[in-house]
Structure formats: C-alpha cells, structure tokens
Amino acid sequence: xxxxxxxxxxxxxxxxxxxxxxxxxxxxxxxxxxxxxxxxxxxxxxxxxxxxxxxxxxxxxxxxxxxxxxxxxxxxxxxxxxxxxxxxxxxxxxxxxxxxxxxxxxxxxxxxxxxxxxxxxxxxxxxxxxxxxxxxxxxxxxxxxxxxxxxxxxxxxxxxxxxxxxxxxxxxxxxxxxxxxxxxxxxxxxxxxxxxxxxxxxxxxxxxxxxxxxxxxxxxxxxxxxxxxxxxxxxxxxxxxxxxxxxxxxxxxxxxxxxxxxxxxxxxxxxxxxxxxxxxxxxxxxxxxxxxxxxxxxxxxxxxxxxxxxxxxxxxxxxxxxxxxxxxxxxxxxxxxxxxxxxxxxxxxxxxxxxxxxxxxxxxxxxxxxxxxxx
Numbered sequence: 001x002x003x004x005x006x007x008x009x010x011x012x013x014x015x016x017x018x019x020x021x022x023x024x025x026x027x028x029x030x031x032x033x034x035x036x037x038x039x040x041x042x043x044x045x046x047x048x049x050x051x052x053x054x055x056x057x058x059x060x061x062x063x064x065x066x067x068x069x070x071x072x073x074x075x076x077x078x079x080x081x082x083x084x085x086x087x088x089x090x091x092x093x094x095x096x097x098x099x100x101x102x103x104x105x106x107x108x109x110x111x112x113x114x115x116x117x118x119x120x121x122x123x124x125x126x127x128x129x130x131x132x133x134x135x136x137x138x139x140x141x142x143x144x145x146x147x148x149x150x151x152x153x154x155x156x157x158x159x160x161x162x163x164x165x166x167x168x169x170x171x172x173x174x175x176x177x178x179x180x181x182x183x184x185x186x187x188x189x190x191x192x193x194x195x196x197x198x199x200x201x202x203x204x205x206x207x208x209x210x211x212x213x214x215x216x217x218x219x220x221x222x223x224x225x226x227x228x229x230x231x232x233x234x235x236x237x238x239x240x241x242x243x244x245x246x247x248x249x250x251x252x253x254x255x256x257x258x259x260x261x262x263x264x265x266x267x268x269x270x271x272x273x274x275x276x277x278x279x280x281x282x283x284x285x286x287x288x289x290x291x292x293x294x295x296x297x298x299x300x301x302x303x304x305x306x307x308x309x310x311x312x313x314x315x316x317x318x319x320x321x322x323x324x325x326x327x328x329x330x331x332x333x334x335x336x337x338x339x340x341x342x343x344x345x346x347x348x349x350x351x352x353x354x355x356x357x358x359x360x361x362x363x364x365x366x367x368x369x370x371x372x373x374x375x
Contacts (some may be wrong), residue, residue: 017029017044020290020291021291021292022044022216022217022291022292023217023290023292024287024288024290024293025288025290032218042171042174042215042216042218042220043216044216046171046175046215047175047178047212047215047216049175050175050178050179050182051179051182053175053176053179054179054180054182054183054186055183056179057176057179057180057183058183058186058187061146061183061187064145064146064149065142065143065145065146068145069141069142069145069146070138070142072145073138073141073142073145073245073246074138076246077246077247078137078138078141078245078246079137079138080136080138081136081138084128084131085128085132086125086128086129086132087125087128089115089125091111091114091115092111092115092122092125092126092129093129095107095111096126096129101126101129101130102126103122103126108122108123135192137245139192140192140241140245141242141245141246143191143192144238144241144242144245145238145242147234147235147238148235148238148239148242150180151231151234151235151238152235154173154176154177154180154227154231155228155231155232155235157173157176158173158177158224158227158228158231159228161173161224162224162225162228170220170224173224173227174211174215174220174223174224177211177227178208178211178212178215181204181207181208181211182208184204185201185204185205185208188200188201188204196310196313199306199309199310202302202306203303203306206299206302206303206306207303209295209299210223210226210296210299210300210303211223211227213292213295213296213299214226214296217292217296219279219296222275222278222279225275226271226275226300229266229267229270229271229275230266230267232262232266233259233262233263233266233267236255236258236259236262237256237259237263239255239259240252240255240256240259243255256318260314260315260318263310263311263314264311264314267304267307267310267311268307268308268311271304271307272304272307275300276297276300276301276304279296279297279300280297280300
C-alpha cells in the first residue's frame with residue numbers, strides 16, 4: 001500500500017513539473033540548474049515559500065491596522081463609531097428583510113398610510129437601516145491605508161529591478177508580491193464586501209497564476225513590468241480613498257483624476273500595446289508556443305478583459321460624479337433620497353423627522369467623492 005501511494009505521488013509530482021508543459025522544446029530543468037550571467041535561474045520550488053510568508057503578511061496587516069492606521073484615523077478626526085441606528089419598527093424591519101431594501105414609490109405610499117408616517121420619513125428609515133449593515137469609515141480607512149502602504153512600498157522596491165537580471169532582491173520582490181495576493185485571496189472573505197467582489201476574486205486568481213507561471217518559466221522581466229504597471233495606479237486609488245474618508249474633498253478629487261489617467265494609460269495603453277504584443281507575437285517568433293505559453297498568455301488576456309471592465313466602471317463613476325456635482329442645491333436632496341452613501345447628512349441632522357436638508361453630501365462644485373469611493 002505504501003509503495004503504491006509513493007508511486008502515485010511520484011507520478012503526480014512528475015506530471016506537475018512536466019518539462020513538456022512548462023518549458024519550450026529542447027529545454028529541460030537541468031538547463032536551469034546552472035548560473036545565468038552570475039545569477040541563479042528561478043526554480044519552481046521557490047514559490048512554495050509564499051504560504052508561510054502570506055500568513056506573516058496577514059499578521060503584519062492586523063498589527064498595522066491596529067497600531068498605525070487606527071491612531072492615524074483618530075488623529076485626523078475619523079470617529080470610532082458605527083452608522084446612525086434606525087428607529088426600531090417591526091413592520092419596516094419585516095419589509096426590509098423579507099421583501100426589499102429599496103421600496104418603490106407605490107410601496108412607500110402604502111407604508112406611509114399603514115404607519116401614518118410621511119414618505120420622506122420612511123425613506124430616511126430605509127437609508128439608515130441600509131447603512132447599519134455597512135462597515136464604519138474607520139474600518140475602511142484602516143484597510144485602505146494598509147493597501148496604500150504596501151502598494152507604494154512594493155512599487156518603489158520593484159521598479160529597481162526593471163533593468164536587472166535575476167538577483168536575490170528580485171526574488172524577494174516576486175515572492176513578496178505573490179504572498180501578498182495569497183493573503184488577499186483569503187482575507188477578501190473577511191474584508192469589506194464591495195460590488196466588484198467577484199471580479200476581484202477572479203483578479204486574485206489570475207494574478208497568483210501569472211506571478212507563479214512567469215517566475216517558474218523565467219519570464220521575470222515581463223512579470224516585473226506587469227506588477228509595477230499595476231502597483232503604480234493601485235496606491236493612487238487607495239490614497240484617494242483615504243482622502244475621501246478623511247473628508248479632504250479637493251485632494252480626493254485630484255487624486256482620483258490622477259488615478260484615472262494613470263489607470264487608462266497603463267492598462268489600456270502600455271499593457272496591451274507593449275506587454276501583450278511582446279508575449280503574444282514577439283515571443284511566438286523567438287521561441288514559438290508551448291503548453292504553458294498558451295496558459296500564460298490566456299491569463300494575460302483575461303487580465304486585459306478585467307482592465308477593460310474596470311476602465312468602463314471608472315469612466316461611468318467619474319461621469320456620474322460630474323453630473324451629481326452639477327445638480328442644483330434645491331434638487332440634490334431628492335436625487336440623493338434613494339442613495340446608499342455613507343456620508344448622507346440629510347437625515348442625521350434631523351433624524352427621521354420628515355424634514356429635509358438641502359446641504360447633503362456637499363457635492364456641489366466637486367466630483368461627489370463619497371459616491372465614487374463607495375463604487
């Protein structure tokens with residue numbers, strides 16, 4: 001029995017590291033054992049070290065958010081408190097849980113007659129009840145500050161290796177990036193749930209696959225470029241979100257504009273016309289396709305599809321924010337009465353008393369940062 005198990009394990013290991021899958025023709029793992037220009041080649045076994053490192057990164061994140069990010073948030077005035085609690089009401093709670101969280105006009109009028117409340121008061125209740133299920137701003141600030149810090153650090157660290165062969169520093173860069181995305185793969189189930197959860201899940205899978213395959217295949221040059229290309233816009237987005245949570249409106253708008261431009265240039269310009277062109281067409285002419293070549297380029301194409309989807313979402317959010325910024329002050333209260341924004345002040349100043357406040361969210365003349373940050 002033990003011999004059979006060992007034989008099966010040996011076959012599985014041999015299939016997992018098959019030369020015909022990973023390497024071009026006339027290339028073997030033995031060819032990668034020697035030094036290349038004074039540096040060692042990447043080895044598949046190196047990627048196994050990411051799992052304890054991913055656990056370590058997650059532990060460091062917990063410490064960072066508690067002892068660095070949280071004090072910073074409190075220092076700039078972000079309160080350690082949850083959203084305004086909706087007034088207890090059994091009828092509205094039953095509708096909210098069993099029927100809909102967004103009642104239409106007809107249902108609002110029916111509830112108004114049933115409870116003898118005006119429609120505005122019921123809208124306010126549903127908005128507060130929805131906000132109860134959202135994480136507080138402090139939690140979102142801490143999460144964004146951690147990502148901003150990591151993305152900025154890893155970008156500054158990794159850009160040094162765009163012009164160098166494999167070295168110990170490049171190895172650490174690759175393994176650190178891979179461990180970080182493994183930590184995100186697991187922590188996303190406990191992090192704040194956002195609308196692009198499924199897209200981000202696919203993104204993390206593709207990213208882990210790309211980093212692993214490019215390292216094992218010794219495609220570290222293109223891998224380093226792709227990672228730097230993504231990190232340069234990621235830390236700008238997190239910085240804009242931090243400014244939004246801290247209510248630095250103009251800084252938030254400025255950072256979001258810079259992020260949008262950098263994102264479009266890098267992911268709709270440089271990535272497809274430079275990187276994909278090299279990996280798909282130039283590499284075909286140089287070494288020809290092989291099994292893992294097809295897999296790697298398939299993942300790169302999937303990543304580009306995600307880039308297009310995100311670019312569309314960014315453009316749509318920016319357009320909506322600009323439109324909302326131009327809404328007149330008298331009309332803005334009605335426009336926002338059915339919104340999900342965390343920072344709505346329409347009802348917090350007069351909690352569910354039926355009165356309106358036309359100064360909600362202070363988007364007049366700005367881009368409505370609270371809106372796009374939530375998106």
